[in-house]
Amino acid sequence: MNFFKAFHCEISSIVEKLSAAGKLPDGMDPSRLTCEPPRDASHGDVATNAAMVLCKQAKMKPRDLAELLAVEIAKIDHVTSVDVAGPGFINIRLAQEFWHAKLCDVLAAGTDWGNSDIGNGQTVNVEYVSANPTGPMHVGHGRGAVVGDALALLLAKAGYKVTKEYYINDAGAQVDVLARSAYLRYREAFGETIEIPEGLYPGDYLVPVGEKLKETFGDKWLNAEESDYLDEIKAFSINAMMDLIREDLAVLGVTHDVFSSEKELVENGGVDKAIAYLEERGLIYTGVLEPPKGKKPEDWEPRPQLLFKASEFGDDVDRPLKKSDGSGTYFASDIAYHFDKFQRGSDQLIDVMGADHGGYVKRMKAAVKAMSEGKAELDIKLAQMVNLMDNGEPVKMSKRAGTFITLREVINKVTKDVVRFIMLTRKNDAQLDFDFAKVTEQSKDNPVFYVQYAHARCHSVFRKADEEFADLDRTETALAKADLSLLNDESELTLMRLMAEWPRLIEAAAESHEPHRITYYLYDLASEFHSLWNKGTGDVSLRFLHADNLELTKARLALLKAVSLVIASGLLVLGVEPREELR
RNA sequence: GCGCCCAUAGCUCAGCUGGAUAGAGCAUCCGCCUUCUAAGCGGACGGUCGAGGGUUCGAAUCCUUCUGGGCGCGCCA
Numbered sequence: 001m002n003f004f005k006a007f008h009c010e011i012s013s014i015v016e017k018l019s020a021a022g023k024l025p026d027g028m029d030p031s032r033l034t035c036e037p038p039r040d041a042s043h044g045d046v047a048t049n050a051a052m053v054l055c056k057q058a059k060m061k062p063r064d065l066a067e068l069l070a071v072e073i074a075k076i077d078h079v080t081s082v083d084v085a086g087p088g089f090i091n092i093r094l095a096q097e098f099w100h101a102k103l104c105d106v107l108a109a110g111t112d113w114g115n116s117d118i119g120n121g122q123t124v125n126v127e128y129v130s131a132n133p134t135g136p137m138h139v140g141h142g143r144g145a146v147v148g149d150a151l152a153l154l155l156a157k158a159g160y161k162v163t164k165e166y167y168i169n170d171a172g173a174q175v176d177v178l179a180r181s182a183y184l185r186y187r188e189a190f191g192e193t194i195e196i197p198e199g200l201y202p203g204d205y206l207v208p209v210g211e212k213l214k215e216t217f218g219d220k221w222l223n224a225e226e227s228d229y230l231d232e233i234k235a236f237s238i239n240a241m242m243d244l245i246r247e248d249l250a251v252l253g254v255t256h257d258v259f260s261s262e263k264e265l266v267e268n269g270g271v272d273k274a275i276a277y278l279e280e281r282g283l284i285y286t287g288v289l290e291p292p293k294g295k296k297p298e299d300w301e302p303r304p305q306l307l308f309k310a311s312e313f314g315d316d317v318d319r320p321l322k323k324s325d326g327s328g329t330y331f332a333s334d335i336a337y338h339f340d341k342f343q344r345g346s347d348q349l350i351d352v353m354g355a356d357h358g359g360y361v362k363r364m365k366a367a368v369k370a371m372s373e374g375k376a377e378l379d380i381k382l383a384q385m386v387n388l389m390d391n392g393e394p395v396k397m398s399k400r401a402g403t404f405i406t407l408r409e410v411i412n413k414v415t416k417d418v419v420r421f422i423m424l425t426r427k428n429d430a431q432l433d434f435d436f437a438k439v440t441e442q443s444k445d446n447p448v449f450y451v452q453y454a455h456a457r458c459h460s461v462f463r464k465a466d467e468e469f470a471d472l473d474r475t476e477t478a479l480a481k482a483d484l485s486l487l488n489d490e491s492e493l494t495l496m497r498l499m500a501e502w503p504r505l506i507e508a509a510a511e512s513h514e515p516h517r518i519t520y521y522l523y524d525l526a527s528e529f530h531s532l533w534n535k536g537t538g539d540v541s542l543r544f545l546h547a548d549n550l551e552l553t554k555a556r557l558a559l560l561k562a563v564s565l566v567i568a569s570g571l572l573v574l575g576v577e578p579r580e581e582l583r
Numbered sequence: 584g585c586g587c588c589c590a591u592a593g594c595u596c597a598g599c600u601g602g603a604u605a606g607a608g609c610a611u612c613c614g615c616c617u618u619c620u621a622a623g624c625g626g627a628c629g630g631u632c633g634a635g636g637g638u639u640c641g642a643a644u645c646c647u648u649c650u651g652g653g654c655g656c657g658c659c660a
Contacts, residue, residue: 032601034602036599037599038603039598039599039602039603039604039606040603040604043603049601049602052602052641055640085603086641087603087641088640089602130660132660169660172659174659262660292584292585292656292657293584299658303657305657305658315586316586316656317656317657319657322658323657323658324658325658329657329658329659330659330660334660355588355653355654355655356654356655357654358586358587358588358654358655359587359654359656362586362587382654384588384653385653426596427596427597429588430588430589431589441622443623444608444622444623444624445608445609446622447608450622450623453622457619460619464619468619505599508600509599511600512599512600516597520598520607523597523607523608527607531623531624531625533619533623534615534621534623534625535625536619537615537621537623538615538624538625540618543618543619544619545619581620582620582622
């Protein structure tokens with residue numbers, strides 16, 4: 001439970017009460033009122049801007065209004081002091097018992113601590129990865145995969161009903177290129193020396209596909225016309241590539257609920273249906289586009305095309321739906337695909353894609369707005385580039401020279417947990433340096449290690465406790481009954497406050513679709529924990545285990561248990577496995 | 584030419600949807616192990632939040648104009 005919300009309610013009702021009593025005007029609008037942790041912890045535990053946002057309506061000076069509200073706020077349970085500060089902030093301080101009670105809540109909830117109901121069962125569709133089935137995943141895909149997967153887990157924790165989806169682009173020209181490339185490998189499997197022309201895929205991951213083709217079809221296609229073999233070889237190769245990609249995803253711990261095929265969508269008439277739907281609403285016409293200014297394509301010539309009125313929905317220009325050969329553009333099938341997702345029941349759609357698709361955002365949002373008549377909301381998260389580094393030096397990659405590093409190679413080198421965590425140490429739209437040396441280092445420079453180490457340290461104490469206090473009941477329910485009032489060191493209280501904020505963080509991260517906030521929170525929590533740990537080196541009384549004081553030991557173990565649970569809870573959202581031991 | 588993203592300490596980055604004296608880590612300097620993991624902790628130093636203007640009780644955050652980077656701009660996806 002996000003306790004800041006509880007305070008928000010309390011204060012709103014205080015405002016109502018004061019209105020009823022004639023001390024404030026009627027009909028005060030508290031919508032801009034917030035309750036937050038103050039920026040500086042020395043200001044208190046909860047701060048509200050109530051007086052500043054309401055002063056105009058109340059026709060009072062902010063500080064006067066603050067004083068009026070403060071008298072009432074002081075009567076709320078567990079409030080020990082209320083101060084008015086700065087331009088009219090009301091700072092609220094809470095009793096230690098409040099934090100001790102929160103600690104019990106954590107122990108009772110376990111890793112479900114932080115679960116929220118703000119999603120209210122709403123359906124969200126998160127589409128991510130959607131890499132073309134033309135080769136193994138690279139690191140950039142990996143980032144999109146992790147961002148999407150963590151976002152989906154986060155939304156689920158916040159009470160949304162989430163569908164995790166992968167869109168297979170198996171209908172365009174790129175898969176034809178794949179088929180031609182695979183065909184060459186097929187000939188190669190018969191001993192022919194081949195040369196891969198410019199424009200085809202040179203990667204040797206297609207060699208086994210060629211051999212499989214030989215096994216499956218024998219020499220059937222060796223002297224055939226392309227029109228005869230293309231479709232079958234294409235289907236075969238796409239399957240092989242999707243198997244490869246699914247394996248990459250599995251190794252990364254990413255799982256999708258639904259795989260949607262563009263080809264099927266086209267063949268089932270989905271695209272025609274979507275176009276017809278837009279046509280009925282007068283949103284489609286045939287017209288000629290202006291050539292793009294500045295960089296003009298060489299072979300540009302004006303041509304009448306089937307266009308969607310994207311400009312009526314916030315896009316800059318109208319967008320083409322048909323290619324000159326009469327087949328649909330990628331945009332056309334993507335409209336149909338989003339239409340399909342909407343009709344399957346999601347009114348919140350999220351796409352995670354590479355930043356190089358940035359130019360696509362406006363038109364897709366326009367299309368969703370048009371198709372759903374404004375009912376569906378589309379958010380597009382762009383995953384920026386990942387720079388592979390080693391010890392500060394960029395890792396040089398070239399597809400031609402065969403020094404291209406795949407996602408799988410990176411995972412094998414550093415483990416999937418490291419990849420997942422590091423991918424979330426930046427906002428999705430900021431570039432990310434992924435340094436092999438740094439991310440595998442066991443030091444505080446490495447955030448993955450730092451957080452895992454905190455978790456492992458908790459468990460190290462548990463192991464020690466099991467040795468020294470063999471008959472102590474270490475279950476959550478038993479520890480919750482300890483005398484928690486013994487936990488009153490400032491570091492201990494800070495830890496409890498941080499853990500109490502976890503539900504609020506989950507809600508904020510979920511609402512803003514920003515899973516990277518989890519990583520930062522975990523880092524802060526780990527840091528506070530390491531700090532407490534080290535206090536024990538100078539001050540023996542702050543160590544966790546005390547042979548001569550069972551009550552204190554139990555209380556400290558309760559705190560440790562809670563810390564390890566909250567870290568585990570956060571790592572779970574990131575899809576990272578909490579480690580109990582690091583050496 | 585147009586559109587989107589970015590600009591915060593010497594470096595790499597946070598900044599909770601407009602709040603109080605802008606925060607971490609690295610680097611530099613000074614401290615802390617007879618200890619449940621020193622693989623760690625504490626302190627010091629470090630800022631005209633790219634520049635100017637605007638909106639209001641209040642701006643790193645919103646609007647606008649510049650400057651400097653990245654991406655994109657019909658028949659690729």
